[in-house]
Amino acid sequence: MRVPISWLKEYVDTPLPVPELAERLTFAGLEVADIQTVGLPGSALPWDPGRIVVGQILEVRPHPDADRLVLATVEYGAGQPKSVVTGAPNLRVGDTGHKVALALEGARHWDGTSPAPVPTVLKGRKVRGIYSDAMILSEKELGLSEDHTGVLLLDAPAPVGMPLATYMGDVVLDLEITPNMARCLSVQGVAREVAALTGGRVHSPQARMQADGDPIEGRVAIAIADPTLCARYAATLITDVTIGPSPEWMRRRLRLAGIRPINNVVDVTNYVMLEWGQPLHAFDYDVLVRRAKGVPQITVRPAKAGELLTTLDSVVRPLTRERLLITDAAGPIAIAGVMGGAETEVTHATRAILLEAANFHFVSIRKTTQALKLPSEASARFGRGVPPSAAVPAAMRATELMRELGGGRIARGVADCYPAPQVPSVVLLTTDEVRRILGMELSRAEIERILTALEFRCEPQGETGLRVTAPDHRLDIGTGVTGAADLIEEVARIHGYDRIPVTEMADRLPPQRDIIPVNLEERTRDLLAVAGLQEVITYRLTTPEREAQLSPGDDSPAERAYVRVANPISADRVVMRQSLLPGLLEVMAHNARLRDRLWFFEIGPVFLSGGTLELPAEPRRVTIGMAGRLAPASWRDPDPPRTDFFDLKGVVESLLRGLHLGAARFEPTTHPTFAPGRTARLLVEGHEVGILGEIHPQVRAAFDLPPGPACLAELDLEALLARVPPTHPVVGVPRFPPALQDIALVVDDGVTAADLTAVIRSAGGPLLAEARLFDVYRGQQLPSGKKSLAFSLVFQAADRTLTDAEVEAEKRRIVEAAARRLGAELRA
Amino acid sequence: MTNISQALAALQAEALTALEATADEAALEQVRVRYLGRKGSLAAILRGLADLPPGERPAVGKLANEVKERLEAALTARREALQAAARAAVLAAEQVDVTLPGRPVPMGRLHPSTQVLRRICQIWADMGFQIYRSRDIETEEMNFELLNIPAHHPARDMWDTFYTTVDGILLRTHTSPGQIRAMREFCPNPIRVILPGMCYRYEQITARSEIQFHQVEGLAVGRHVTMTDLKGTLISFAHRMFGAARRVRFRASHFPFTEPSAEMDVECMLCEGAGCVVCKQTGWLEILGCGMVHPEVLRNGGYDPATYSGFAFGMGPERITMLKHRIEDIRYFWTNDLRFLEQF
Structure with missing residues (x-):
């Protein structure tokens, strides 16, 4: 809502300077988003009080050498009248008495011919042989509007010689109106707030009309079909009106408020709407009479199926039962509160006006506005609620203004159908x-x-x-x-909120509880960051196509039940994700151009739609993506090794250790996203909690990742965290030295590290504190189909130093068990 | 003086000269063997001691010992000097260019949103507000109706909403539906919770607006929760989050689920309130919306609004991060460009 201060001050006295007033309003919930100054100091181009003044045309003569130019003599209250050359079409030879905005030499104004605002300084010069050092300004040159078709003509009372800034400089407050402040979608409403905040008094505009025509009774009939949709419909009638331009003061205020002036009747409806917050609509009464072939019968009712109305934007609109209409006996004449019909519209030929001041239910208006995509100043007000009590005063005020501006006779009385009078709270x-x-x-x-x-x-x-x-x-x-x-x-x-004191909460502290899943999730983030991974957060909206790229082999992926957005804002954000992997892969691809090392993780929900009415499950996942080099290349190491599966596995193992999770197993598995033979599923305490592996080359290509292994893990965070023990035992540091033994065992290639490790551990017994695999060898020194796995064994007793014989016996038992169960041979 | 005495003096002079001339420890060892070794010059002289008359022996013996000690001392000194020189030479040879860059340490980091969310939640946890996590996909009833935002109400215009293809299910536009869920879970106990989470808005993605963003909502409900408490609690938060001396102000505002409603502004931390581009020359930054829980919302949560009251507030961690670090484009948060993330 744009409120010119000059207009506001007509309804309320306030001594406050504008910035202070704006601050008071803002603090009271009427946020002043912007303060715009017009012509006064502080505006984009202030009107120099000594150089831009009110002038009066004494005479307009033809230009001796140019058909399209005229010579105007302009008096401006000082010295000799100025001779001004102008091509303005609204100044014609013979005109006299017009008040204009006269710029004198040195005045800064906007260039009227430039499309963008360009300031320029007036200099005396010859135009077609005639010297002129003054200029009559257009609205555009003054910064009032984009209009440069003619010069600005001021109202007759404008005092000649007065600086234009004094006469019509203004300040406009641009207010953000929250839904509870809909009453401030009117200058009067804002004036009431100002009065309450500053102690000023409100002077409401007069709602009285000088009616000396025949009574309205019998000249129009009004009926309301459903009072819940239309609480009130009031109308006034004015005849013998002359349609023409509005006076400059009204045009100026409308412009400042952001409404384009049209003609006196339309301008009055807009002006009074801004003044009272009550939208009004003017019908050509003679057209209504012609349609009715007698007294117009106005009925407010829902549309009937199949009805059509050509609205004043010349669009033929099919109407449905949800649309509330203003109709007469011949059919629809307006869509209530949203747009009038073309046929009954006010034109230059209009002589009589039926003025509607009605009250429509905000829900009906909002639905219609949204359905027809026809937002307007009127529907904005109806859509937020207008008090029915405003209808009659606003109608009377507007009718009187029409009479003042366009002449004519006002029918006595108001036709007022008010079946559901407002009940005050x-x-x-x-x-x-x-x-x-x-x-x-x-x-x-x-x-x-x-x-x-x-x-x-x-x-x-x-x-x-x-x-x-x-x-x-x-x-x-x-x-x-x-x-x-x-x-x-x-x-x-x-x-004043600033005068409300400050206290500490005295209320009872609620029972405190530990939110373990949240704590553990944060711990997971920390562990992954400590392992050197960068956390990312990606869009939770994606496309099924993007997720389908994770399954390249699958030509016809089963249509999964996605949570699908009904009104997506772009084609690439249409469903809620069911995997975090695509987002992570996109981050890796994006950063591949920038960095050698691409180690990332994300923790967040996926959305698994269960049925049609239920809300989806939102299980949380942790994903890890690792590719590129282990470290950035540097002068110390220009060619650091590349990340592979075992770097990923190491990170996952660190995470499991950090969470103190129990027995974890990695079992070979296959999955369309991952490369065969380089993929494992992770089991914790026998429960599958996720998958990790090198990405399938086809998936890598689909996501534009650079060549080289890229490793991914996706774990079910909730399944993982559910197995975190509340506490874990800590073993004391042994007092006796450990005995260290390395052994290398040669086994068939098919024997896995896990198989052999398990045998070693079980054979090792209580004295084997640790068995760490430190080397894998295949090659010339071994028969083909064989490999050597080397372990570093740590033997430890809590109560003594182990003797060489004891250690040797342990080792022998391990080697024998490996030989017996896996055919292993001790490598010489 | 006997011949032996003279020989000792000559030996001492010769040996000292030889020591001085040594260039390294190997040469020094040769000199030691030559003069002080078992078959060295000093030993040879001392073997002549037995031929002296017994009366002279003590004096000459003493002299011989003195020479020996002097030479040994000189030898030690020379060895240390040579060792020091050798160390210095090694160090000089091993000198490094300390201006070369350090070996890069690949660091992991938390996303800036996580960092600021943690900070916010930590401050609230210290004040007894515990995290309550709620869902992203919500019912229209939870997201709007129960928060006093009926269908077609003008207040609906405040949220541009993503609806799903299932009637009545949407992407939450704010964390506020969690208020209802928390109230229904904890009623009739008092409540102090903080609700962090992702929210969604139907908006064009631009430098200033995003389709998803985090929100942190707070809710306190009890029998004696007042607007003065709201002010006091939020000022405490602001002082910890933005600085103890930072000025804070409250402006009237409107949210359908609180009444009275307010916006809290904090003195701009970039210009210290003097006015700058970030605060649009006002000296103040809009940080959060808040208010007393609307009676309808309390009722919908199961609390009798005639005996219970509460306050609620909500803020945007990304917005706060942007203000604090003068970040001009919100899209950085979900683009995850390392050049952005590495700065946190």
Whole structure:
């Protein structure tokens, strides 16, 4: 809502300078988003008071040498009148008396011919042989609008010689109106707020009309089919009107408020809408009479299937039952509150006007506006709620203005169909309740003072209570506890939030509990970061196609039940993800151009749709992606090794250790995303918790990853964390030295490290503290089909130093078990 | 003086000269063997001691010992000098260019959003607000109706919503539905929870707007929770999050699920309140929205609004990070470019 200060001050006295006023409004919930200055100091191009003044045309003569130019003599209250050469089509030879904005030599103004705002300084020069050092300015040259078709013509009372800045410089407040402040979609509404905040008085515009025509009764009939959709429909009638341009003051205010002036009748409907917040619509009454072949019968009703209306934008609109219509006996004449029909529109030929001031239910208007995509100033107001009480005063005010600007005779009275009169909200508010919510003491007198300033009616009730009746324009005040909260907000807001004291919470501390899944998830993040991985957070919206790229072999992936967005904003964000891998792969591809080492992880939910009505499951996953070199190349190591499966496995093992998880197994497996033979599923305590491996080359290519192994893991975070023990035992550090033994065992290639390690561990018994595989050898020194696995064994007793004989016996038992169970031979 | 005495003096002079002339420890060892070894010059002279008259022996013996000690001392000194020189030479040879870059340590890091979320949640945890995690995909009822935002109500315009193809199911536009879930879980106990989570808005992705972003919502409900508590608690938070001396102000605002509602501004930390581009010359930064829980919302959560009251607040960690670090493009957060992430 754009509010010119000059207009606001017509309805409220306030001594506050604009910046202070803006701050007060902002603090009270009417946020001033912008302050725009027009012509005054502080604006983009202030009007120099000494060089841009009100002038008056004394004479317009033809230019001796140019058909399209004229010579205007302009008086400006000082010295000799100026001779001005102009090509403005709205100054014609013979014109006299017009008031204009005259720029004198040295005045800065906008260049009228440049499409972008370019400032320029007026210099005296010859135009087609005639010297001129003054200029009559257009709206565009003054920065008022984009209009450069003619010069700005001021209203007759403009005082000649007055600096234009003094005459019509202004400041416009651009207010952000929250839904509860819909009443401030009018200058009067804002004036009420200013009055309550600053102690000023509101002067409402006169809602009176000088009606001397025949009574409206019998000249129009009004019926409302459903009062829940239309609470009120009022109309006035004015005949013998002359359609023409509005005076400059009205055009100026409309422009400042962001509305384009059209003609006096349309401008008045807009002007009064801005003044009262009540949208109005003007019908050509003679057309209505012609359609009705008699007295127009206005009926407000829902559309019937198949009805059509050509709206004033010349679009033929098929109507459905959800659309509320204004109709006459011949059919629809307007879509209620949204757009009028073309046939009954006011034109230059219009002589009589039926002015509608109605009240439509906001839900109906909002649905229609959204369905037809026809937002307007009117629907914005109806859609947020307009008090029915405003209809008649606004209609009278507008009709009177039409008479003043366009002449004519006003029919006496208002045709007013008001089947569901507005019921004011009545709330009982006590000082106890105010204290209970605000936590501060406010006296009943103070509460009453604030509410009265906002035009609430207050009557004392009991010791501490007030019976508060909301004024008609406050549709936002509820009843009961809600009504009390509404009033408490008003009290707090006007009293000032900055004057509310500050306390520490005195209420009982709720039972405290440990949120173990969250704690463990954060621990998981820490462990992965400590392992050298960068955390990322990716979009949770993706496409099924992107996820299908994870399964290249699968030509017809079963249509998975995605959580699908009904109104996607772009084609690449249409479903909720079911895997974190594509996002991670995209991050790796993006960074591959930038960095040698690509080690990432993400923790977050996937979305698994269960059925049609249920909410989806949102299990949390941890994904790891690792590719590129182990370290950035440096002068110490220009060619660091590349990440492979075992780097990934090492990270996963560190994570498992860090979480103190029990027995973990990695078993070979296959999966379409991963390279065959380089993929394992992870089992913790026998439960599968995820998969890890090198990515399948086809998937790598699909995601534009550079060549070289890329490793991925996706783990079920909840399954993993569910197995984290609440605590874990810590073994003391042995007092006796350990005995170290290395052995290399030659086995068939098919024997896995896990198989051999398991045999060693079980054969080793309690004295074997550690068995660490440190070398794998295949090659010339061994028969083909064989490999050597070398282990570093640590023997340890808690109560003594082991003798060589004991260690030798242990080792022999291990070697024998390996030989017996896996055919292993001790390598010489 | 006997001949032996003279010989000793000559030996001493000769040996000292020889020691001085040595260039390394090997040469030094040769000199030692030559003069002080078992078959060396000194030993040879001392063998002549037996031929002296017994009366002279003590004096000459003493002299011989003195010479021996002097030479040994000189030898030790020379050895140390040579060793020091050798060490110095090695060090000189092993000198490095200390201006060469250090060996890169590949570091892992947490995403900036995680870092600021943790900081926020930590501060609230210290004040007794515990994390309550809620779901991303919500019912329209939880996201709107129960928060006092009926269908077609003008307040709906405040959220541009992603709906799903299932009627009545949407992507939560704020973490506020978690308020209802928390209330229904904990009623009638008092509540102090903090609800961090991802939210979604139907918006074009631009430098200033994103389709997803984190929010941290807070909720306190009890029998004696007031607006003065709201102010006091949020000021405590702001002082820890943004600095103890930072000024804080509250402006009236509107959210359908709180009443009275407020916005909290914090003095701009970039210009210390003087006015700059980031705070649009106001000296203040809008940090969070808050208010007293609306009676309808309390009721929907199971609490009687006539006896219970509460406050709620919500803030955007990405926005806070952007303000703190003058980040001008919100898209950096989900692009995950390492050149951005490595700066946190």
